[in-house]
Amino acid sequence: MEHATPAAQVLLPLFSIIIVAMILTARRRNLYIRRIHGLNAIDEAVGRATEMGRPMLCTTGASVNTQGGIEIVPLQALSIVSYILRASAPFSNRAIIPVYDPQMLAVTQEAVQNAYLAAGKPELYNPDDVRFLTNRQFAYAAAVSGIMHREKVAASFLFGYFYAEAMIFAETGQQVGAIQIAGTTATTQIPFFIAACDYVIIGDEFYAASAYLSREPTQLGSIVGQDICKAILLGIAVIGTLLVSIGNLGGYTWVDTFVKLFK
Amino acid sequence: MGVVLQQNPIPFLKPVLGNGLLLYLFGSLVAMVMLIAILQTVPKQFRRRIILLTTFIGGLFYALEFFLPVSSMPTPANANNKGNFLTPYVVPFGVITQIVVGWTIGLGIINLTMVHGKRLLKPKQQEAFWNSAAFFICMFLMTWFGIAYELQKNAFNDSIYKILFVGALQSLDATMFSIIAFYIVSAAYRAFRVRTLEASLLLATAFIVMLGQIALGQWLTQTFPSALRVETIRGWILDVANAAATRAIAFGLGIGSLAVALRIWLGLERGSYFDKES
Numbered sequence: 001m002e003h004a005t006p007a008a009q010v011l012l013p014l015f016s017i018i019i020v021a022m023i024l025t026a027r028r029r030n031l032y033i034r035r036i037h038g039l040n041a042i043d044e045a046v047g048r049a050t051e052m053g054r055p056m057l058c059t060t061g062a063s064v065n066t067q068g069g070i071e072i073v074p075l076q077a078l079s080i081v082s083y084i085l086r087a088s089a090p091f092s093n094r095a096i097i098p099v100y101d102p103q104m105l106a107v108t109q110e111a112v113q114n115a116y117l118a119a120g121k122p123e124l125y126n127p128d129d130v131r132f133l134t135n136r137q138f139a140y141a142a143a144v145s146g147i148m149h150r151e152k153v154a155a156s157f158l159f160g161y162f163y164a165e166a167m168i169f170a171e172t173g174q175q176v177g178a179i180q181i182a183g184t185t186a187t188t189q190i191p192f193f194i195a196a197c198d199y200v201i202i203g204d205e206f207y208a209a210s211a212y213l214s215r216e217p218t219q220l221g222s223i224v225g226q227d228i229c230k231a232i233l234l235g236i237a238v239i240g241t242l243l244v245s246i247g248n249l250g251g252y253t254w255v256d257t258f259v260k261l262f263k
Numbered sequence: 264m265g266v267v268l269q270q271n272p273i274p275f276l277k278p279v280l281g282n283g284l285l286l287y288l289f290g291s292l293v294a295m296v297m298l299i300a301i302l303q304t305v306p307k308q309f310r311r312r313i314i315l316l317t318t319f320i321g322g323l324f325y326a327l328e329f330f331l332p333v334s335s336m337p338t339p340a341n342a343n344n345k346g347n348f349l350t351p352y353v354v355p356f357g358v359i360t361q362i363v364v365g366w367t368i369g370l371g372i373i374n375l376t377m378v379h380g381k382r383l384l385k386p387k388q389q390e391a392f393w394n395s396a397a398f399f400i401c402m403f404l405m406t407w408f409g410i411a412y413e414l415q416k417n418a419f420n421d422s423i424y425k426i427l428f429v430g431a432l433q434s435l436d437a438t439m440f441s442i443i444a445f446y447i448v449s450a451a452y453r454a455f456r457v458r459t460l461e462a463s464l465l466l467a468t469a470f471i472v473m474l475g476q477i478a479l480g481q482w483l484t485q486t487f488p489s490a491l492r493v494e495t496i497r498g499w500i501l502d503v504a505n506a507a508a509t510r511a512i513a514f515g516l517g518i519g520s521l522a523v524a525l526r527i528w529l530g531l532e533r534g535s536y537f538d539k540e541s
Contacts, residue, residue, distance in 0.1 A: 002329070003328075003329055003330075003333045003345065003346075003347075004329050004330050009330060012330075012521070013330075015518065015521060016521070016525055019521070019522050019525055020525065020529070020531070023526070023531055072520045072523045072524055072527075073520075075523065075527065076519075076523050099371075102364070102367040102368045102370060102371035103363070103364060103367040105367065105370055105371055105374060106367070106370060127377070128377075128378050128381065131374065131375070131378055132370075132371035132374045132375055133375075135368075135371075136432075136436070137436070138435070138436040138439035138440055139432075139435070139436070139439075141439050142435070142439050146394075150390070164440060164443055165439075167443050167446045167447060167450065168439065168442060168443060168446060170446075170450065171446035171449060171450060174449075174450075174453075185516045185519075185520075187509045187512055187513065190512075192447070192450065194454070195450040195451060195453065195454035196446075196450040196453070196454075202512065203511075203512035203515045203516060204512070204515030204516055204518065204519040206516070206519065207515075207516070207519030207520075207522065207523060208519075218526065218531050218532060219526075222522045222523075222525075222526060222531075223522075225522060226515075226518045226519055226522050229518045229521075230514060230515060230518055233514055233518070
């Protein structure tokens with residue numbers, strides 16, 4: 001089993017306190033976060049699907065926790081999908097949500113129902129459109145590609161963690177002429193999405209997405225807290241670089257002792 | 264795995280065989296059905312509190328196990344193992360989540376059966392009917408021969424299982440995987456068209472990296488000084504520029520994961536499953 005190193009014992013509780021403090025702050029006053037262009041395009045994609053009268057496809061990625069339990073990434077993707085559904089509900093757009101991880105099925109069904117309910121259109125929820133397909137990677141890729149072709153989707157939202165199937169989804173979407181917006185935490189797949197999709201949100205924009213879209217105080221506070229934590233990490237990285245450089249000059253044993261704390 | 268299970272400190276979760284196994288299976292089935300039935304009757308608001316409490320206890324267990332001081336705790340599998348008083352319970356907790364996963368796969372199969380069953384009974388399109396029929400035939404064959412192969416290992420079951428799994432399923436997987444090669448070329452062609460400054464930079468970088476990967480590129484620049492050889496530049500692009508950007512992204516993602524995990528663990532999301540806050 002892995003256990004906390006001295007640095008983790010200090011930094012993780014510190015970051016947790018900062019994030020929770022900023023969430024509580026955000027509930028009392030408005031906080032600002034910058035524009036994310038890829039997310040503004042979601043409304044454009046929803047509009048395109050409305051004009052064309054064709055469905056949208058939203059995935060929450062193709063990752064599964066083999067140890068059991070749901071991972072954070074598909075849950076975050078689901079929060080973005082919830083926003084997309086709320087945004088599309090006034091236009092009665094149909095959304096197809098293929099599910100990869102069977103553990104996500106019930107959560108996705110409830111989130112989709114809640115999204116339509118919140119938008120005042122509970123009748124839009126169609127249980128057949130929230131489908132568990134398979135948890136085999138390429139079987140899922142084949143099934144999603146098949147759905148894209150058969151339903152001729154007008155917009156494709158690819159959020160979550162992806163592996164090699166990312167390219168298959170993105171190129172199939174391109175073939176059927178869908179406007180595509182992707183966001184993933186898989187750094188190896190970001191280049192493929194950039195090459196093949198219309199808009200891509202990268203890195204921690206993925207976690208900022210639901211806050212930016214929904215403007216809910218809890219999520220806004222969380223994003224501001226994350227930014228403070230990143231600034232602290234950046235400071236540690238700069239100080240660490242300087243210290244390691246000094247340590248390499250030799251004769252400074254205290255530097256080595258200090259640097260070891262962060263290993 | 265067997266060694267780990269023998270260390271299971273909860274007697275109730277120790278593996279049993281024979282009639283005891285059947286009794287356990289039946290008992291757990293009844294218990295889970297009853298639990299689900301009780302949860303269904305509980306008002307939605309109260310059910311949400313149960314979910315929040317369960318999530319908090321689960322998260323608290325793993326957080327304490329990770330943060331509490333550790334001491335030497337050798338096991339037959341690992342003499343250098345370290346842990347605290349919660350470490351022996353990590354495996355039983357993992358077993359509980361595996362059981363939940365097993366149930367969710369059942370839910371997934373029910374969902375698939377309902378979606379495709381409707382299409383078989385009330386087909387709107389001819390194509391949809393045959394797709395759904397193919398699904399049921401494949402599911403039945405795979406399940407039947409998968410179980411038969413495990414229960415009775417003979418030449419017939421073995422060959423049918425291999426035809427279905429290795430001959431069909433794995434070959435289909437490989438087919439889908441191979442398609443990616445063509446998709447990459449198609450996407451690269453669109454991305455590398457020199458229309459903007461960014462696309463031009465992307466093209467130039469990709470050209471250098473690809474050239475540095477192959478013997479031809481290395482041969483072309485073999486007379487250059489070491490720092491200007493294509494494999495050196497390729498190495499710098501991958502190991503310095505690319506690695507720095509990837510690590511920066513990884514920092515942000517790590518903090519983002521922590522934030523979402525905290526919000527879910529502490530029940531800070533006010534709505535249920537990303538509802539709007541009231």
